[in-house]
Amino acid sequence: MTAPILHVRLDGEGRLIDGDPAFTEINGAAGGATGRALASPALATVVRLAWRLGTLISREVTFADGDRDIDAWARVQPDKDELRLTLSQIRVRPALRPVGAAGDILPVGDWQWETDHAGRITFLSAGAGVAEGTVLGRPLQQLIHGLADVPKAAAFHDRDAALTTSGAAVAVSAIPRLDREGRFAGYRGVARRTDAATSSAAGLTEVFTTRLDRALRGPLGQIIANADSINAQADGPVSEDYAGYAADIANAGRHLMSLIDDLVDLEAIERPDFEIAVEPIDLADLARRAAGLFAVRAADAEVVLERPAEGTSLMARGEFRRTLQIAVNMIGNAIRYAPRGSAVTVSVAGDAAYSWFSVTDSGKGIAPEDQALVFDKFGRVDPGEPGGNGLGLYIARNLARAMGGDLTLESAAGKGARFTLTLLA
Amino acid sequence: MPVRSLDAADHGARKAMLLLNGAESRGVFPPDAARLDDETRADVGELIVAFVSNIVGALCERMAMSPIDAEAVAMRVARAGMLRDADLVAEVIDRARQSRIAARLPLIARTGEASFLVRLSDCPDTQVAAAAAALLQAESRRRAGLAGTELPAEIHHRLLWWVAAAVHEMTAQPGMDSVIAEATLAVLGTYDEGESVEARASRLAAAIDTRPAELGEVLVAALGDTRLALFIAVLARATGTRFDDIRHAVLDPAGDRLWLLLRAQGVARSVVAEIGVTLAAADRRRDLHGLADAIDTAFAVSSDAAQIAVATLRLPRDFRRARHALQAGA
Numbered sequence: 237m238t239a240p241i242l243h244v245r246l247d248g249e250g251r252l253i254d255g256d257p258a259f260t261e262i263n264g265a266a267g268g269a270t271g272r273a274l275a276s277p278a279l280a281t282v283v284r285l286a287w288r289l290g291t292l293i294s295r296e297v298t299f300a301d302g303d304r305d306i307d308a309w310a311r312v313q314p315d316k317d318e319l320r321l322t323l324s325q326i327r328v329r330p331a332l333r334p335v336g337a338a339g340d341i342l343p344v345g346d347w348q349w350e351t352d353h354a355g356r357i358t359f360l361s362a363g364a365g366v367a368e369g370t371v372l373g374r375p376l377q378q379l380i381h382g383l384a385d386v387p388k389a390a391a392f393h394d395r396d397a398a399l400t401t402s403g404a405a406v407a408v409s410a411i412p413r414l415d416r417e418g419r420f421a422g423y424r425g426v427a428r429r430t431d432a433a434t435s436s437a438a439g440l441t442e443v444f445t446t447r448l449d450r451a452l453r454g455p456l457g458q459i460i461a462n463a464d465s466i467n468a469q470a471d472g473p474v475s476e477d478y479a480g481y482a483a484d485i486a487n488a489g490r491h492l493m494s495l496i497d498d499l500v501d502l503e504a505i506e507r508p509d510f511e512i513a514v515e516p517i518d519l520a521d522l523a524r525r526a527a528g529l530f531a532v533r534a535a536d537a538e539v540v541l542e543r544p545a546e547g548t549s550l551m552a553r554g555e556f557r558r559t560l561q562i563a564v565n566m567i568g569n570a571i572r573y574a575p576r577g578s579a580v581t582v583s584v585a586g587d588a589a590y591s592w593f594s595v596t597d598s599g600k601g602i603a604p605e606d607q608a609l610v611f612d613k614f615g616r617v618d619p620g621e622p623g624g625n626g627l628g629l630y631i632a633r634n635l636a637r638a639m640g641g642d643l644t645l646e647s648a649a650g651k652g653a654r655f656t657l658t659l660l661a
Numbered sequence: 662m663p664v665r666s667l668d669a670a671d672h673g674a675r676k677a678m679l680l681l682n683g684a685e686s687r688g689v690f691p692p693d694a695a696r697l698d699d700e701t702r703a704d705v706g707e708l709i710v711a712f713v714s715n716i717v718g719a720l721c722e723r724m725a726m727s728p729i730d731a732e733a734v735a736m737r738v739a740r741a742g743m744l745r746d747a748d749l750v751a752e753v754i755d756r757a758r759q760s761r762i763a764a765r766l767p768l769i770a771r772t773g774e775a776s777f778l779v780r781l782s783d784c785p786d787t788q789v790a791a792a793a794a795a796l797l798q799a800e801s802r803r804r805a806g807l808a809g810t811e812l813p814a815e816i817h818h819r820l821l822w823w824v825a826a827a828v829h830e831m832t833a834q835p836g837m838d839s840v841i842a843e844a845t846l847a848v849l850g851t852y853d854e855g856e857s858v859e860a861r862a863s864r865l866a867a868a869i870d871t872r873p874a875e876l877g878e879v880l881v882a883a884l885g886d887t888r889l890a891l892f893i894a895v896l897a898r899a900t901g902t903r904f905d906d907i908r909h910a911v912l913d914p915a916g917d918r919l920w921l922l923l924r925a926q927g928v929a930r931s932v933v934a935e936i937g938v939t940l941a942a943a944d945r946r947r948d949l950h951g952l953a954d955a956i957d958t959a960f961a962v963s964s965d966a967a968q969i970a971v972a973t974l975r976l977p978r979d980f981r982r983a984r985h986a987l988q989a990g991a
Contacts, residue, residue: 281950288953289934294767295942348805352776352886358797361805368805372797373782415885416767416942422776453728461733464831490727497727525843529724531836560725 244321250274250283253318262301276300279310283319286312294416304328309418325418343393343409345426350413351376352422364427366401380408380427389420396430405430452496460489498627502613505634512555512638519552519559519591519659520544520584526563527582530571539571540579550584552591552659554639559593559659562632562643566595566655569628573599573653590641591661598652607645632657697754698946704757709744710735712753712810716824716848719809723844729831737827749816755905758912758944759889760803765943769885777886781865792865796891799858811857818852821845859904862894871895877932880923884939899926902974910974914946918971920959925967930960 244255252263252270260270268275274283276299286293294311308323347363355376360368364379371379382397394407410425466474466482474482504510527543534541544550552559563582570580574597581596602610611633614626633643640660647653697705714731721728744750774780778800781793802808810817825845829837854860871879876899883892889911897907900922910918916937923933933956941947959967973981 285938285949285953289938289956290931291934291938293938352779353770354773354775354779356775356779358776358779359801359804362807368801369794369798372801373779373794413768415770416939419770419772421768421770457728457730457733461730461831465733493727525840526725528840529726529837535836557722557725564725 240324240326242323242326244323246274246283246319246321248287248317248319250280250287250319255321259323262299262306265301266299279321282310282312283321286314287319290314294418301328311417342411342424342426343428345409345428348424348426349376349379350422350424353415353420355422358422364399365404366399376423380406383408394428397427453493456489456493456496460486460493463489495627498631501631501635502627505631505638510638512558512635514553514555514639514660516551517554517556517559518549519554519586519593520548520550522556522560522563523582523584523593526560526567529564530567533568534571534580537571537574538576539574541567541571542579542581542583544582544584548584550586550591552586552593552661554641554659558635558639559657562635562657563593563595565628565632566593566643566657569655570595570597570599570653573597575599586661589661591659593657593659594654596652596654601649601651601653602645602647603649604647607647610645611643629655700761701754701757704761705750705753708753708757709739711806712812712820713738713824715810716821717828719848719851720825720828720841720844723847724840726832729828734824734827734831737830738823741823741827743820743823746816746819749812749820752812752816752905755908755912759893759908762912762940762943763887763889766884766887766889767939767942768887769881769939777882778888778891781869786868789865789868792861792868796858796861796865796888799856799861800888800890803858808858809852809856811854811859814852814854817854818849821849821852858890859894862888862890863897863904865891866894866898869895869898871899873899873927876926877923877928880928881932881935881939884936896922896926900971900974903978906974906978911940912944914944914948916940916947916952916955917959918974920956921962921967922971922974924959924962924964925971927964930956933959 242256242259244259245253247253250273252260252268252272252274254260254270255263263269263275266275274280276297278297278299282293282295282297292311292313294309296307297310298305298307300306305328307325307327309325311322311324313320313322348359348361349357349364350359352358356373357371357376357379358373360366360371360379366379376383378400380397381400383395386392386395389412391409391411393409395409396405397408398405406427407430408425408427410423412420413422413424415421463482463486467479467486469479523544524546527541530541567580567582574580578598581594583594583596585592585594611629612626613630629643636643636657636659641658644656644658645653646656710732713735717729717731717734720726770776775783778793778797782790782797784790784793799808803811810820812820822845825841829841832841869879876895879895880892883889883895893907893911894904896902896911897904900907902922907922910916910922913919920933920937923936934952937952937956938949941949941952962970
């Protein structure tokens with residue numbers, strides 16, 4: 237069957253008045269005739285419904301023609317005392333289904349978008365790197381350019397284009413959205429960054445770490461949660477030995493999880509366009525919060541944790557979350573190396589230009605020749621020592637520098653260590 | 662605990678089913694939920710996990726902690742009885758159905774014109790334009806999973822404390838009490854229910870302030886643009902009724918109240934039929950063939966009688982609930 241659209245006229249009782257020859261032939265072959273109800277029960281039902289409701293009914297129908305099945309888009313419009321039936325997108329099975337139906341599959345992309353039939357953006361997922369408020373409701377060209385020659389209403393795949401704001405190269409694919417009458421009503425599309433893999437080929441790529449993050453974090457979270465529930469004997473008693481093993485599994489899982497966090501951070505800070513939102517923060521408050529997070533661990537390690545007095549305040553410029561991350565890293569390290577019964581001191585100080593956050597321990601200290609090493613990527617003074625992965629201080633220093641500050645160390649072997657985070661006041 | 666496949670494709674649906682089945686087997690899922698079809702059950706479970714995940718993320722970020730497995734938190738709070746909160750569950754069920762139906766609404770395109778909400782965002786009336794742009798953004802963010810829970814404030818608060826308690830338990834550090842409480846209060850402080858899709862749709866409906874003669878046209882345009890929240894908000898505005906009461910009427914597959922509401926507003930029969938057909942195309946629970954009878958029934962009463970029939974919907978909900986309870990107890 238090749239006819240693109242078939243027209244049929246019916247009376248108020250749903251009886252055939254006339255129609256295109258191709259239709260009357262199919263209807264006749266199925267036992268229908270002029271002046272009688274349509275032979276196909278599926279079509280007759282649609283016609284009856286449109287008449288009773290007095291409104292347009294439009295849906296996909298399947299009816300038989302001899303030993304073939306025909307899929308079509310049926311549209312029945314009441315018109316005074318008559319009904320007009322239009323059949324479009326006619327396909328004989330097992331041919332492809334009409335565009336927009338289940339046969340069209342959109343590839344996986346980094347982010348998704350959608351437009352209406354006027355080409356205006358109606359949806360944007362995360363990942364485009366564009367504030368959705370600036371492009372929603374606007375023409376697609378304000379988001380992606382280079383798609384002007386795409387034929388309207390046809391699906392397209394992996395077209396090279398670019399983000400309008402940043403110029404970043406993307407490969408764009410889309411399938412048409414159809415309205416209830418099967419007409420083009422916009423696109424549903426995905427975009428995939430194509431320059432990410434080449435720009436940072438030397439180090440970890442963003443795509444790599446994003447996938448690593450997704451691929452590992454979920455399963456690892458499961459392992460930790462399940463091991464924790466076994467350890468807590470939440471679902472019933474287990475032997476103490478096994479509960480202990482479960483705790484070991486959970487701890488190993490947490491260690492791996494922190495490594496993933498670090499790798500994701502590492503990728504971020506090594507990107508040339510890495511930026512941190514700098515805002516006024518209260519460094520004294522942040523120091524107390526960070527120390528609060530270690531209250532239990534300090535007690536377990538029998539270390540006294542001294543923190544800035546309540547009520548003190550010291551303003552600095554940095555991003556709250558990132559500064560807290562640095563502080564947590566510094567305090568965590570200090571507690572790890574502090575001898576039992578000793579104190580770790582968390583203090584803040586400042587002048588007109590700078591604010592400082594220091595963590596001092598009385599552990600074994602770091603010899604001057606090793607001091608540069610602790611800030612190196614994967615740098616560790618004693619690689620055999622448990623805990624840590626050699627990334628924490630490297631990331632912390634880079635974060636500090638990205639906020640306009642620095643992270644420094646004063647220490648001598650056997651005399652403890654003092655790490656100081658300097659931020660602009 | 663059974664070993665679960667980590668196959669990403671159906672991981673979401675499966676975890677939702679696990680959550681609900683787990684809750685149900687312990688008798689902590691409300692009896693109403695037993696009537697949910699599988700698809701809605703999966704959606705409801707997904708949504709609860711998403712809400713919990715959103716809150717866990719906010720809390721962990723506040724405390725500069727590595728993310729905790731939100732699914733485990735959801736399981737924990739469900740097991741402890743969070744899903745006995747009838748208001749929460751009713752809201753989640755309605756939200757799940759609202760999204761599912763909105764996603765399936767057939768588009769009605771008007772040649773040469775932008776879609777309805779985009780046209781409103783271009784409107785010369787700056788109030789309408791700003792409200793439409795705000796809704797466009799909120800709907801996009803919700804669909805992209807970028808929005809917060811957008812639950813009514815009191816329900817959000819209860820959920821937040823449940824999650825905080827579970828996070829506290831899972832971090833297994835008694836000294837964390839005040840840290841978590843402080844973080845939770847901080848997260849609570851940033852919550853604004855006025856930013857939800859529903860609130861923004863209601864503000865847009867107020868800005869449009871549809872005249873009775875245009876009501877049918879606006880309702881069909883909103884549905885045809887798959888903006889179900891706007892459809893509900895416009896009808897709520899026209900009838901002087903709360904958004905969630907109208908939403909309930911719209912999500913009810915029998916639809917009787919909806920046809921009566923439309924009848925009471927003097928919406929033409931053909932428009933009511935078009936709305937019915939469009940909703941039936943998006944909601945497989947609806948009986949398209951029974952629709953004509955249902956609409957006939959609604960139009961068998963006069964517009965005035967229909968107004969009286971739906972007038973109770975305008976009364977405060979707590980008053981209606983209390984009256985209902987008295988009648989049930991009498």
